[in-house]
Amino acid sequence: MNEKALKSLEYYKIIQLLTEKASSPLGKELCRDLLPSVDLVQIQLMQAQTRDALSRLFQKGSISFGSVKDVRGSLKRLEIGSTLGIIELLSICSLLENTSRVKAYSRNERGDHPADSLDEMFEQLSPLTPLSAEIRRCILSEDEISDSASPGLLKVRRSMKIANDRIHTQLTSLVNGGARNYLQDAVITMRNGRYCIPVKAEYKGQVPGMIHDQSSTGSTLFIEPMAIVKLNNDIRELELQEQKEIEAVLAELSNQAAAYTDQIRDDLEIMVQLDFIFARASLAMDMNGTEPIFNTEHRIRLKQARHPLIPRKKAVPIDLRLGDDFDLLVVTGPNTGGKTVSLKTAGLLTLMGQAGLHIPAMDRSQLSVFHQVYADIGDEQSIEQSLSTFSSHMTNVVSFLKEADSDSLVLFDELGAGTDPTEGAALAISILSYLHEKGIRTMATTHYSELKVYALSTPGVENACCEFNVETLRPTYRLLIGVPGKSNAFAISSKLGLPDFIIEKAKQQISEQDESFEDVLTSLENSRVTIENERAQIEAYKEQIEALKKQLETKQERLDERRDKILKNANEEARRILAETKEYADQTMKLFHKFQKDHVDTAAVEKERQNIRARMNKADNALSIKAAPKEPKKKLSAKDLSLGDMVRILSMNLTGTISSRPDSKGFLFVQTGIIRSKVHISDLELVDEPVISSSALQKTGAGKIRMSKSSSVSTEINLLGKTVDEAIAILDKYLDDAYLAHLSKVRVVHGKGTGALRKGVHDYLRRNKRVASYRLGEFGEGDAGVTIVEFKK
Secondary structure, three states, X not given: OOHHHHHHOOHHHHHHHHHHHOOOHHHHHHHHOOOOOOOHHHHHHHHHHHHHHHHHHHXXXXXXXXXXXXXXXXXXXXXXXXXXXXXXXXXXXXXXXXXXXXXXXXXXXXXXXXXXXXXXXXXXXXXXXXXXXXXXXXXXXXXXXXXXXXXXXHHHHHXXXXXXXXXXXXXXXXXXXXXXXXXXXXOOEEEOOEEEEEXXXXXXXXXXXXXXXXOOOOOEEEEEEHHHHHHHHHHHHHHHHHHHHHHHHHHHHHHHHHOOHHHHHHHHHHHHHHHHHHHHHHHHHHHOOEOOEEEOOOOEEEEEEOOXXXXXXXXXXXXXXXXXXXXXXXXXXXXOOOHHHXXXXXXXXXXXXXXXXXXXOOOOOEEEOOOEEEEEOOOOOEOOOOEOHHHHHHHHHHHHHHHOOOOEEEEEOOOOOOOOHHHHHHHHHHHHHHHHHOOOEEEEEEOOXXXXXXXXXXXXXXXXXXXXXXXXXXXEEEEEEOOOOOOOHHHHHHHOOXXXXXXXXXXXXXXXXXXXXXXXXHHHHHHHHHHHHHHHHHHHHHHHHHHHHHHHHHHHHHHXXXXXXXXXXXXXXXXXXXHHHHHHHHHHHHHHHHHHHHOOOHHHHHHHHHHHHHHHHHHHHHHOOOOOOXXXXXOOOHHHOOOOOEEEEOOOOEEEEEOOOOOOOOEEEEEEOOEEEEEEHHHEEEOOOOEEEOHHHHHOOOOEEEOOOOOOOOOEEEOOOOOHHHHHHHHHHHHHHHHHOOOOEEEEEOOOOOOHHHHHHHHHHHHOOOEEEEEEOOOOOOHHHEEEEEEOO
C-alpha cells in the first residue's frame, strides 16, 4: 500500500491508538508494523481473530500481557550452554506465569462456548508450571536468593549467621566494656566489608587492631580489633562459598530451563500474537466496531459508518455504496459540509478492514480487497518545491493514472481545483472519464456544476451530496446518494445579511443554463425532502396497521378458543346427563318389573314414582340457567371512577380497566386486553374484582386478598440499559403475561451493545418451556438488536 495514501487518510493515527492497547513491548512492535493486506484469506483470518477476541472480552473481561518480556536472547544463551543471571531467569518465570494465567483465561467458564479461531493458539500454550515454580522458589527477587535454594547454600548461610553473632557479641562487650572511654561513639560499623569500631585518634594505641579508615577530620579511626580479625576472615571465606553456591543454583535453574527452550520460544511467540489480537479487539470495543463482510467484486457498502477519529457523539453516521450499479461517485455540496470526511471515511475504513481491524459501522457492512488505495486529499501546496496547489494535485493525479488499475480505489478531494474553473472542470471530467472507462472504483468531491451534469448523463456514474440546512446555515453531514448537491452560495449569503440587490446582481452574472440547472437541483431537493417525509408517514401507518391486524388476529384466536372450550364443556355435560338419565331409566324399569312381579300395592308404586319425579326436577334445575334479578343500573359519575378500576362496557359486553380520567364531555379510555377503547361514561358499569379468601390469611388478620392482574400486555418489551439479571427477571414476568394473554409472537428489544444482554436473553429463551422458537430480527425489524419470540400453541 503506498505511503502517501496511508498518511493522507490518517491510517497511522489508527495504528497509534492500536499500539496503546497492546501491553507487551513485542506486542506494541507488531501493532506499529501492521499494514493493510491484499491477501483475502489472511484478511478474513485476522478479522475472525479480532471477532473472537472481542467476544471473549465481552464475556470474560480484559486480559493483560504486560509480563511478556523479550527473552529470545536468553534462550540463545541457554542453547549454547551459558548460565543465566537472576534477572533473566525471573523474566522467563514471569513469561511462564503469565502464560499460565492466559491459559486459565481461555478455560474459565467456557461452558457451551463454541470453538473459535483462537482455541488452537490457547491450546498450544505450555505454562511449564514446575519450572516457573522452581525458579520462584529459589529466587525471591532480583537481589535475593532463597536460603532453601540448595542444601549447601543453607549450610553456608547458617555458618555466616553464627560467625556474625560471635563478632557482634565480642564487639558489644568491647563497646560497652573497657574500651568505652576510647570510642568516639558506642557503635559497631563496617569498613571494606569488615566489622570495625570508631576509636578516637589519640587512643589508637589503647585498642590494638587493624586500621581500615578514618574520618574526614582525622579525629576518628575505624579499627578492626585483633580479637575479631579471624572471625572477619571466616566471614569473608563464607561469603565466597555463598557466591559459589548461588552460581550453582543459577546453573541448575539454567539447565532445567534449557530443556524447554523450544516450548518457551513458542510460548513467547503465541503470547505476543495474542497480545496483538486482543489489542485489535480492545480497539474495536472502544470504537464499537463490527466485522465487515469482504467480497471480490470491488463493492463497498457501508451502513451507518463513522469516521473513527471523530468522537462518537459528534460523528454523524453515513450510508455509502460504490461498485454496485456505478463505479464512480461524484460528491458535491457546500464547504464544511462533510464531503472530505465522507471521502476519508471510505478510504480509511477500507485500509482498516484490510489490516484485520473492525470498522465503526453497522453489522453486515461490506468492503472489498483493493491492491492499492490512491488518495489526493488536502492542500498539497509546497513552497520548497515551488509547486502551487494545482501543480501539486496534478502531480499526484499523474502518478495515479500511471499506476492505478481495476484493483485500485482512487479518492480525489476537490478534483480540478486551484485553476480556471472552466478548464479545471473540463480537466476533471476528462480524468474521471478515463478512470471510469478502465472500471476503476473512484470517489471525487467537487464544486463544479459541470461534473454534476456529467454524473447525471453518464451511465455507471452517480451523484451524491452532503445535505445542508439553509435555514440554520448548518450542514447535517448526511450523505445522500443519487442527489446532486447545491453550493447554496446565494442562500447562505442572504441569511448572513448580504443585501438583496447584490445577490440579484450576482444572479444576473451567471448564465441562464446554470441558473436553470440550479433551479432543477432546488426542485429535486424539495421533492426529496417531501418524499422522505411521506415515506416516514407511510412507514408509521404501516406499523399502526400491522399492530391493529395483530390485535384483531389475537382477539379472534381468543374468541375461537373460548367458543371451542364452551362447546367442549357443553358436550361433556350433555354426555354426563345422558348417562345419568339412562341409569335412572334402567333402575326405574327394574323397579317396576319387581313391583309387578311381587304384587306391591299402589301406594308404594306411587311413592316411588314421586321420588323419580323429584330427581328429574332436580336435574332440570341444575341444567336451567336462572336469570339473576337485574338491579337497576346505577348512573356513574367522574368521582365514582379511579384509574385502574375494573368496569364493563355495556355496548360491547367487554371487561377492562380505566386508563384515563373522563374529559369534559364524559369520554375516557378503557384498556380491554391489548385494545384501548374510547367510550362514554354512561356506557360503563363498575365490576367487582374477584376475591380470594384464605383461611391461613384470616388467622393472621390479613382477611381477603384482592386479585390483581395486568389488564393489557404489549407485543414488545424494551430491555435496553438493564443488566442481564434485571432483564431476565423482567422478561420472565412479561412472557408469563404475554402467554396468558394468548399472544402468538412478541418482540424483545435488547440492543447490540456488548452482546452480553442478547446472549443472556437467548440462554433464558432456550430454557423456557413456553417458547416455541426465537430468532434475531431481520432488516426492518431491528436487525441484531431485537429478538422475535414465538409461543407454543
